[in-house]
Amino acid sequence: MKEIKAYIRTSALEAVIENLQKCGAPGVTAINVHPVGYGFDQRYSLKLRKAEVTEKFYDITKLELVCDTEELDGYVDAIVEAAHTGTSGDGLIFVSDVDEVIKIRNRSRGTNIAAVSAEA
Numbered sequence: 001m002k003e004i005k006a007y008i009r010t011s012a013l014e015a016v017i018e019n020l021q022k023c024g025a026p027g028v029t030a031i032n033v034h035p036v037g038y039g040f041d042q043r044y045s046l047k048l049r050k051a052e053v054t055e056k057f058y059d060i061t062k063l064e065l066v067c068d069t070e071e072l073d074g075y076v077d078a079i080v081e082a083a084h085t086g087t088s089g090d091g092l093i094f095v096s097d098v099d100e101v102i103k104i105r106n107r108s109r110g111t112n113i114a115a116v117s118a119e120a
Contacts, residue, residue, distance in 0.1 A: 001098040001113055002072045004079070006063040007033070008091040012083040013061050019078035020065070026114075029064040058089065066098055066113050 008016055013030060020028055035058055067075055076093060083091050101116045102109050110116040 001066055001101065001111060002069055003064065003066050003096045003098050004072070004075055005094040005096070006079050006083070006091060007035070007060055007093075008063065008079070008083040009085075009089065010059040010061045012085075012091075013063075015082035016063065016079050019082040020075060023074045023078045024071070025065060025067070025075060025078075026117075027065065031062045031064070033060050033062045034058075035060050060091075066101065068112065068114070 006016070010032065017028060017030070063079070065075065072095065076095070079093060098113075100109055100111060101113050103116050103119060106119060108116050108119040
């Protein structure tokens with residue numbers, strides 16, 4: 001299994017989710033984040049020290065989803081296709097290995113998210 005974490009412009013969120021749904025993604029977690037530091041304009045970090053925080057953050061959403069390895073390329077392509085503008089700030093995608101999924105309600109465990117999620 002793989003975990004995809006994508007940091008995209010919030011303005012691209014709807015298009016990205018539509019593309020993922022077309023590819024069969026069963027679910028995506030979307031979280032508004034406030035990036036500070038590496039890779040972001042220096043002036044934003046300086047403004048933070050002056051407590052002018054609320055209107056100075058970039059408008060970024062973090063997407064998280066777990067998928068089978070075979071689905072990875074399709075999901076990554078769907079994100080890139082919908083989020084790409086060709087300008088700085090389009091976003092980043094991180095892919096990590098997931099060793100196991102555990103369903104808390106019934107304590108079922110496995111290496112296939114669909115199988116564990118389907119268990120009663």
